[in-house]
Amino acid sequence: MKAHVYVTLKRTVLDAQGKTVADALQRMNYKGVTDVRQGKYFCIELEDNKDVAAIRCEVERIASEVLVNPVIEEYTFRLES
Amino acid sequence: MKAHVYVTLKRTVLDAQGKTVADALQRMNYKGVTDVRQGKYFCIELEDNKDVAAIRCEVERIASEVLVNPVIEEYTFRLES
Incomplete structure (x- = not known):
């Protein structure tokens, strides 16, 4: 089973990398x-593992x-069997 | 409309960061x-934009x-309206 975890800066935190990519794309x-x-x-x-609830719990702990x-980032994840 | 783009190293390329995270999780x-x-x-x-095909094409070009x-990385993406 695979867990795909996506971590991003919180909306309230300046994302300088993302801003740089956006500016580059505008210029292009x-x-x-x-x-x-x-x-x-x-x-x-x-x-x-048959117990999906246990896997969700473990992935949340790992994340x-x-x-x-947790001060500046948030995450989402999805499971793929 | 949002495009979510996921970029990973190709399977044949050593992913040192991923290996380090995996080792750390094992130790924990x-x-x-x-x-x-x-x-x-x-x-x-x-x-x-109503034209989803045009958006897919633009996202593929951006990626x-x-x-x-393209030498060492590959990508997937999905659109969210």
């Missing part, structure tokens, strides 16, 4: 682009303890 | 974790011209 004439936010992506492979700085 | 007793791959995530906000190094 991609006029449809209004904003870019950049973040991190983790694909975690987990041993198969909040290791992958995310 | 997350025994269920067998592998971790790390990548980049971009959330691109686009002006609304391949700006966001991705």
Whole structure:
């Protein structure tokens, strides 16, 4: 089973990398682009386990303890079997 | 409309960051974790456009011209209206 975890800066935190990408795209004439936010992506492979609730719980612990700085970042994840 | 772009190293390229995270999780007793791959995530906000095919085409051009190094990286994306 795979867990896909997406970590982004909170909306209230300035995302300088994303802003730089957005400005570059504007200069390159991609006029449809209004904003870019950049973040991190983790694909975690987990041993198969029938108990999806336990897996969700473990992924949440991994994200909040290791992958995310809760002061400035937030995360979402989805499971893929 | 939003485009979510996920950029990862190709399977054949060593992902040192992902390996480090996986090793750290093993040491922290997350025994269920067998592998971790790390990548980049971009959330691109686009002006609304009825023509989804044109948007897909633009996102593919943005990804391949700006966001991705095609020698070592690959990408997937999804649109959210």
